[in-house]
Amino acid sequence: MAVKIATIMIVLLLAGFPMMVPLLLGAFYGFYDLFNGFGKMEFMVQQMLAGIRPASLIAVPMFILAAEIMTRGQSANRLIDLVMKFIGHIKGGLAVSTATACTLFGAVSGSTQATVVAVGSPLRPRMLEAGYKDSFVLALIINASDIAFLIPPSIGMIIYGVISSTSISELFIAGVGPGLLLLVCFSTYSIVYATIKGVPTEPKATWKERWMSARKAIWPLGFPVIIVGGIYGGIFSPTEAAAACVLYALILEIIVFKSLKMADIYSIAKSTGLITAVVFILVGAGAAFSWVISFANIPQEILSSVGIDDMGPKGVLAVISIAFFIGCMFVDPIVVILVLVPIFVPVVEAVNLDPVLVGTIITLQVAIGSATPPFGCDIFTAIAVFRRPYMDVIRGIFPFTVILLFVSAALIFFPQIALFLRDLAFR
Amino acid sequence: MASSEGEKKQYRSTLPGFLGTLDTFISRFEALILAGGVILMAANTVINVVCRFIFQYSIFFTEELNRILIILITFAGIGYAARYGRHIRMSAIFDILSPRLRKILMIAIAIITAITMFALCYFSIGYIIKVASSGRILPSLQIPVFTIFLWVPVGFFVTGIQYALTAVKNITEKDIYLSTHVLEGYDDDELEV
Amino acid sequence: DTWKYAFEEAITDVQGVFATKFKEELEKNTDHEVQLYPYGTLGESADIMEQAQAGILQFVDQSPGFTGSLIPEAQVFFVPYLLPSDTKELNSFFRNSKAINENFKDLYAQQNLELLTMFPEGEVVMTTKEEVRSPSDLDEVKFRVMTNPLLVESYKAFGATPTPLPWGEVYGGLQTNIIQGQENPLFFVDSTKMYEVTDVITYAGHNNFTTAVMANKEFYDGLSDEDKKAIQAATDAAFEYILDYQKGLSEQAIENIKKAKPDMKVVVLSEEERAPFKAAAATVEEKFIEMTGDSGKAILEQMKADLKAAMK
Numbered sequence: 001m002a003v004k005i006a007t008i009m010i011v012l013l014l015a016g017f018p019m020m021v022p023l024l025l026g027a028f029y030g031f032y033d034l035f036n037g038f039g040k041m042e043f044m045v046q047q048m049l050a051g052i053r054p055a056s057l058i059a060v061p062m063f064i065l066a067a068e069i070m071t072r073g074q075s076a077n078r079l080i081d082l083v084m085k086f087i088g089h090i091k092g093g094l095a096v097s098t099a100t101a102c103t104l105f106g107a108v109s110g111s112t113q114a115t116v117v118a119v120g121s122p123l124r125p126r127m128l129e130a131g132y133k134d135s136f137v138l139a140l141i142i143n144a145s146d147i148a149f150l151i152p153p154s155i156g157m158i159i160y161g162v163i164s165s166t167s168i169s170e171l172f173i174a175g176v177g178p179g180l181l182l183l184v185c186f187s188t189y190s191i192v193y194a195t196i197k198g199v200p201t202e203p204k205a206t207w208k209e210r211w212m213s214a215r216k217a218i219w220p221l222g223f224p225v226i227i228v229g230g231i232y233g234g235i236f237s238p239t240e241a242a243a244a245c246v247l248y249a250l251i252l253e254i255i256v257f258k259s260l261k262m263a264d265i266y267s268i269a270k271s272t273g274l275i276t277a278v279v280f281i282l283v284g285a286g287a288a289f290s291w292v293i294s295f296a297n298i299p300q301e302i303l304s305s306v307g308i309d310d311m312g313p314k315g316v317l318a319v320i321s322i323a324f325f326i327g328c329m330f331v332d333p334i335v336v337i338l339v340l341v342p343i344f345v346p347v348v349e350a351v352n353l354d355p356v357l358v359g360t361i362i363t364l365q366v367a368i369g370s371a372t373p374p375f376g377c378d379i380f381t382a383i384a385v386f387r388r389p390y391m392d393v394i395r396g397i398f399p400f401t402v403i404l405l406f407v408s409a410a411l412i413f414f415p416q417i418a419l420f421l422r423d424l425a426f427r
Numbered sequence: 428m429a430s431s432e433g434e435k436k437q438y439r440s441t442l443p444g445f446l447g448t449l450d451t452f453i454s455r456f457e458a459l460i461l462a463g464g465v466i467l468m469a470a471n472t473v474i475n476v477v478c479r480f481i482f483q484y485s486i487f488f489t490e491e492l493n494r495i496l497i498i499l500i501t502f503a504g505i506g507y508a509a510r511y512g513r514h515i516r517m518s519a520i521f522d523i524l525s526p527r528l529r530k531i532l533m534i535a536i537a538i539i540t541a542i543t544m545f546a547l548c549y550f551s552i553g554y555i556i557k558v559a560s561s562g563r564i565l566p567s568l569q570i571p572v573f574t575i576f577l578w579v580p581v582g583f584f585v586t587g588i589q590y591a592l593t594a595v596k597n598i599t600e601k602d603i604y605l606s607t608h609v610l611e612g613y614d615d616d617e618l619e620v
Numbered sequence: 621d622t623w624k625y626a627f628e629e630a631i632t633d634v635q636g637v638f639a640t641k642f643k644e645e646l647e648k649n650t651d652h653e654v655q656l657y658p659y660g661t662l663g664e665s666a667d668i669m670e671q672a673q674a675g676i677l678q679f680v681d682q683s684p685g686f687t688g689s690l691i692p693e694a695q696v697f698f699v700p701y702l703l704p705s706d707t708k709e710l711n712s713f714f715r716n717s718k719a720i721n722e723n724f725k726d727l728y729a730q731q732n733l734e735l736l737t738m739f740p741e742g743e744v745v746m747t748t749k750e751e752v753r754s755p756s757d758l759d760e761v762k763f764r765v766m767t768n769p770l771l772v773e774s775y776k777a778f779g780a781t782p783t784p785l786p787w788g789e790v791y792g793g794l795q796t797n798i799i800q801g802q803e804n805p806l807f808f809v810d811s812t813k814m815y816e817v818t819d820v821i822t823y824a825g826h827n828n829f830t831t832a833v834m835a836n837k838e839f840y841d842g843l844s845d846e847d848k849k850a851i852q853a854a855t856d857a858a859f860e861y862i863l864d865y866q867k868g869l870s871e872q873a874i875e876n877i878k879k880a881k882p883d884m885k886v887v888v889l890s891e892e893e894r895a896p897f898k899a900a901a902a903t904v905e906e907k908f909i910e911m912t913g914d915s916g917k918a919i920l921e922q923m924k925a926d927l928k929a930a931m932k
């Protein structure tokens with residue numbers, strides 16, 4: 001069955017069907033096959049609805065809305081102007097800032113999709129203006145946003161911790177090392193890219209200019225305060241911080257800057273809803289699809305045929321990495337963690353691996369999978385928000401995937417990248 | 428990403444007579460659910476924070492209301508996205524085919540997608556009946572769970588109709604259409620949504 | 621045949637241990653095979669319940685609290701201080717209760733479910749940032765509860781600000797101080813690491829988390845007498861096993877927690893300290909009757925009678 005479903009999906013995908021169709025027909029076939037006919041098809045609908053229901057997903061439309069208001073108004077530009085006055089003269093400075101902004105925003109908001117929108121919408125036009133190619137810009141935004149999985153708070157790590165009975169605090173600390181390593185690698189690549197492609201720099205700003213732009217950005221600087229201060233200060237959950245940003249953005253753009261009218265808000269909300277729907281229907285279809293895979297015990301069957309029980313620790317880590325990498329290529333990362341972790345827990349215990357290390361590696365694979373074609377939530381979000389064709393969005397991803405795979409291999413051979421900080425704090 | 432310019436060019440159905448009026452009306456209604464749903468969700472969430480902090484009182488149904496809204500937004504949105512050819516697809520191979528093949532393939536895509544949507548419409552009605560007969564209610568709002576799914580079959584049906592019309596349009600006209608209003612290729616910015 | 625059995629917790633938690641034992645027994649004594657699906661692999665609690673009602677799953681474990689949206693009377697298990705905190709009395713109640721074996725069996729049957737058994741999962745404890753000795757200590761404490769009207773009512777009565785938060789946000793919420801407390805059975809506090817983000821565990825004795833195992837009724841009714849017997853036997857074996865398993869469980873959980881976090885404070889409230897909580901709980905019973913009417917009242921009375929019998 002697994003082979004048939006995979007074939008159906010790949011053929012339909014390549015033929016240019018709307019992406020929900022391969023997922024839906026894959027699930028369709030699964031339900032038909034499992035229950036000998038159309039008798040239980042309504043559970044496909046149940047699972048689609050279950051897929052879009054998790055409370056953590058609500059942050060996505062909220063951050064999209066806030067970002068769109070900021071971008072169409074003046075807030076975003078004022079903030080970026082400020083940053084540019086400080087780093088505009090450095091080769092690759094804008095790209096490095098974008099990567100850093102994605103990492104920080106993603107870390108705090110806990111949603112990679114929200115990050116793609118919130119950081120990507122205002123910064124992408126600037127990067128294009130500055131002379132970066134769109135393929136590079138899109139790939140950078142998508143991949144840097146996924147660093148968020150590794151930096152606390154991370155929903156993926158919480159769920160892994162609960163299922164595998166691993167300390168969540170230790171997981172959180174262990175994620176920081178690889179997360180920062182990724183940021184460093186992406187930044188290095190950005191500087192190399194900017195140098196080779198000869199992306200021009202801006203003249204160095206004077207302190208007076210910097211001061212001027214700081215004054216213009218004083219109101220919009222409230223956003224990082226709301227998000228960082230609000231979440232770490234115990235005032236908001238990430239979803240609520242997003243909604244608070246919407247309110248603040250409305251106040252700034254409508255009352256303070258007078259750059260938007262109420263009518264604009266309606267059209268921004270509409271376009272936010274549209275982007276949300278286009279992405280969420282895929283999340284829902286993916287959930288129906290993964291139900292089939294899970295119900296039919298397909299992961300267990302594949303893994304037992306691999307012979308994981310006879311492998312050493314490094315072999316097990318490699319198999320886990322590959323399994324999560326592939327799983328996240330097709331369905332939502334959280335679902336993959338829920339389905340695969342229980343299968344791996346006994347094996348991990350048997351070969352005496354550190355569950356914190358395993359959790360970090362799994363989270364890294366989840367990050368990679370979400371940014372890697374064919375199916376990837378963050379790719380979908382970028383397509384929906386920036387309105388670029390699929391191929392344009394994924395064109396520049398390859399170098400980033402290479403970096404990511406390099407880091408995950410490094411993690412298998414040098415676990416200290418993850419465990420150093422953990423040991424410092426807990427051992 | 429979008430300018431307000433496009434607002435001038437509002438959606439007009441290509442269906443004749445009463446059906447056209449109905450289709451135009453549904454499109455407006457979808458837009459209203461999309462925008463209204465998103466705005467309500469933001470308001471709902473903000474009000475809960477304010478209540479918790481100022482009045483020491485958490486609104487117990489905030490989470491449920493947001494879940495209802497996200498279902499509404501998603502299923503109003505898929506129909507709307509279908510009208511404007513905004514559903515995500517991978518067109519790498521499609522794009523290098525000859526126009527004739529592209530046209531045939533597009534007709535097949537539209538028909539198969541429409542059938543898939545109609546089937547899901549049918550199955551979602553089945554699911555709603557199942558949930559309704561179980562009598563399940565939402566724990567906080569205490570309303571029957573099936574009511575929050577009522578827009579789901581409508582969303583699938585409207586989407587199915589849009590793809591069916593796209594197939595018809597591709598059969599009857601010379602050009603290749605991604606949706607009833609959008610020619611293929613991504614320079615669809617003239618019609619802003 | 622291959623039978624499918626889904627539950628709401630991880631395989632190593634109480635429901636998972638019960639399911640594993642059930643599977644072992646059944647596979648030992650029959651030719652059937654049982655496949656287990658832990659939390660999240662086939663959807664949330666409500667999803668697996670629907671799947672069991674439709675016969676996609678043959679067995680399902682769902683706590684009556686969650687079944688409340690389907691069978692309102694099942695929320696009786698959320699009424700505080702109804703169940704005894706004495707283990708012997710509690711076990712005797714679950715073994716012999718007429719409310720469970722007759723009243724609830726009928727109610728579940730109306731939902732196309734064959735109630736196989738109900739069993740306790742462990743005493744519910746509060747974990748908070750500050751010590752809780754009396755309802756006034758819960759003043760201005762934002763306390764996370766499941767979205768259930770009776771739980772919300774309970775914690776309102778206890779003096780806290782009940783704050784329904786999705787499970788995925790609880791750990792982060794405690795860490796960042798959006799909420800300052802949550803309740804769960806002790807083993808769950810251990811396995812979900814709630815102790816990492818709170819400082820005090822309080823035994824207020826207000827509840828014991830109960831769960832129920834069911835089979836799809838059509839499936840069950842269609843089985844041979846031999847299979848039915850085997851299922852009953854496996855259920856009984858797993859039931860006794862889980863009661864036994866629980867004996868050391870609380871101590872084990874406390875030991876784990878103490879080992880991971882030596883300065884974690886554990887407070888067992890005295891009878892006097894519990895009194896004001898008990899008094900506050902009376903309003904919750906009223907609310908339960910208001911929500912479920914005569915049928916709920918009947919169940920409540922039957923349960924009280926059963927409990928009286930269990931105390932002898």
Ligand code: NA
Nearest residue numbers: 107148151153
């Ligand atoms: Na994060």
Ligand code: NA
Nearest residue numbers: 329369375376
């Ligand atoms: Na992917």
